[in-house]
Amino acid sequence: EQRLALTRAFAADLANRYGAAVDFAIHRPGGGGDIRNSHAHLMMTTREVTETGLGDKTLLERENRWLLANHLPPSQLQLKDLRQAWEHLANRHLAMAGHDIRIDHRSHLEAGLTIAPTEHVGVHATQINRQGGEVSRIRIDRQSADRNADTIRRRPDEILKLITNEKSVFSRYDIARALHRSINDDPQTFQNAFAAVMASKALVELKPDSSGVRGRDGEARYSTVEMVAIEGEMASSAVAMKTRQNHGVFKRHVDAAIAAQDRSIQAAGASPAQGLSAEQRQAIEHVTGPAQIAVVIGFAGAGKSTMLAAARHAWEAQGYRV
Template identity: 35%
Template sequence: MAIMFVRAQVISRGAGRSIVSAAAYRHRARMMDEQAGTSFSYRGGASELVHEELALPDQIPAWLRSAIDGRSVGAASEALWNAVDAFEKRADAQLARELIIALPEELTRAENISLVREFVRDNLTSKGMVADWVYHDKDGNPHIHLMTTLRPLTEEGFGRKKVAVTGEDGAPLRVVTPDRPKGRIVYKLWAGDKETMKAWKIAWAETANRHLALAGHEVRLDGRSYAEQGLDGIAQRHLGPEKAALSRRGATMYFAPADLARRQEMADRLLAEPELLLKQLGNERSTFDERDIAKALHRTVDDPLDFANIRARLMASDDLIMLKPQQVDAETGKAAEPAVFTTRDILRIEYDMARSAQVLSERRGFAVSAVSLAAAIENVETADPEKSFRLDPEQVDAVRHVTGDNGIAAVVGLAGAGKSTLLAAARVAWESSGSRVMGAALAGKAAEGLEDSSGIRSRTLASWELIWANGHETLHRGDVVVVDEAGMVSSQQMARVLKLVEQAGAKVVLVGDAMQLQPIQAGAAFRAITERIGFAELAGVRRQREDWAREASRLFARGEIEKGLDAYAQHGHLIEAATRDEIIGRIVGDWTEARRQAIQDSS
């Protein structure tokens, strides 16, 4: 089962560690420490190495490019860490930070590689950081080791570990004190601090949850600590690959006395307060059955008697709510479908969310004038004369819907239906009326896409919540918050956002497709809200030009994948191959030919 495990450590020369040796061990390779003149070889564990990458930012200095161009990943890693080792002169120098992250067992190796690449791109290389990562899998314990430098890359080598904090104007931030009337410049660690680690944990959980949802899995991770979730005292102990493998095979587990005492302490805590386990389940999913309860309990409790006692108390708890009783087959008398449960907290959260949505739908005072609306639509229609693009009547109606008088509005549409384009027109209308517009999405990539396509300044929802909690850029009356890909937002997070919007007297616009992906974490908030308040629908698909391709997109969105692929096959757009290598070769060949043709056409 997927677990939330992200551990950070600093590789330091002061602790007697060699950064080149650390890299060689992780890459399961042979590397030479040029400073010490020592060779390290860990090729014996090569069978555990699934994948390795050296991910670099877009802009890298010439010295590093010349050092790694044309070399294997292991050789490039060796060159990088030897350069770091040579640059650091202190005997106790900190050389690198390493993240050890458990990968979801539910995902295939290819899916896990895609997951790590997205996390690295959005959180590290996009910030100018180097990420040297390897994927290990020993006895069914998939995880990555990710090493990153503690200094930024420069043309001369590496920069300072501490950099000045800058304000919105780009100038260094200063703190004025009585002894320093001109102010003291505030510095921060370039590679991040404890708060950065917290943000990375949350980002990892969000990225992993999105990939789990894409793969059709219901399990979810939570980047917050158990204490932050209100579950302090039931944390799991990381077993390691050997014990984890034995546990999966059902073997009898033996723990050291300290571990036994700790596990018994957790069992005693659950015996006294079994609702903690329900809260943990509620953080992972909005509904569950008895098997899910047993699995969650088994992760913490080993003793059969304690297991039975806690399970019995859980099933009798007032916090456990049965949504659907067990379905029994009339002919065989056996259970056909298990009973479905939820928690009282989840019901309360979804009630509060629905209440906030109702209050916002009845709130007035957000209408955009007809003149501003017409100008905004015309502005989008004539923004790029070369494309001769115009909003169609369906999109115009959706723009009018979201810029209406209510405090909440929703737009439902398939991917490629033109949601981003109508938001660009809506943004112009809102801003011409003096409203401040903020964009939000669950994932960083989606927030970037929203900003690029609509011009709305956007962040992740988690980022906005943190900023607002710290008293910065707080919501005010008349503000408009646009939430893209709202179908992926959990009920808990949606309830928090709607409550903040309600209290501030602002407006929220939810945009997405409730059928596109399962929501992240627990609850289908977007679907529940749209059923209550109504929505504008974009039924047409505009990303494809031909009618058959548009219909195929609708089939894909409804989950009728086979019919959609048949449509592509009938029009000669589905290519089959006997082997994976053959199809990859065809893809690369087609891309190369298309690129060559594009260069010829532009010359």
């Protein structure tokens, strides 16, 4: 359901962005495939959809010469925007699902990393391999792997930057996995690289290891000096915003917004007795209170969007820009 919600959101973004029809299919991995390889295929019409049928070519299909002449971004920039849109959507849905991990659409070069990225083996190579053919399964060529190992030995914070692009808190297992992706499998090379990262001044131990007592969950947790400083600043800002009681909404605006939302729910086919729940009303009153920051936590489908729609009306009635 979560994969479907994310894919549908991205398809809708494409459709709205280009005025096109978008079809998608989510594929589960096959019996002989990698169990992590759930993926989606999206197909978009090359022309805009109009009331009378297909119209002009979408901007993505236009020649760069035409786009530039009309002061529009060329196709390469449009694709970069789409990659960024996927990053924002995927990270939002990962957060909503409770995962402390995120993706980065940038290349290693754009992210300021000198570590060479791994190569994707690809579907055709996988098919040849399944049919008994010889295919190189190497993740990274030896020259790049050796260069990465040397980079990590001299600047171990590079691998930490790679990890914190994905997650702010990590374990020794995450460090080992990142190294495994970046260097080849010589045991001594791996041990040297791992030791260099663990000795890095940029590494901060947040929680000591107690895995001998509680198993995997008791593993030590790490972050970086930079990430701890960023999150510390965020926490300080949140505390300061909580004390600033200057962002409230008049009760009459809140009551009117709740009443309007009740009418909308009833007009959508609910019984006259139905409307916002007691929890939703409490949440609306909470977020429209005087503090500059307020937090609401709820499961998917609990009615947060409906609650926030009412809060928006209250804020706008008070004169705030939402």
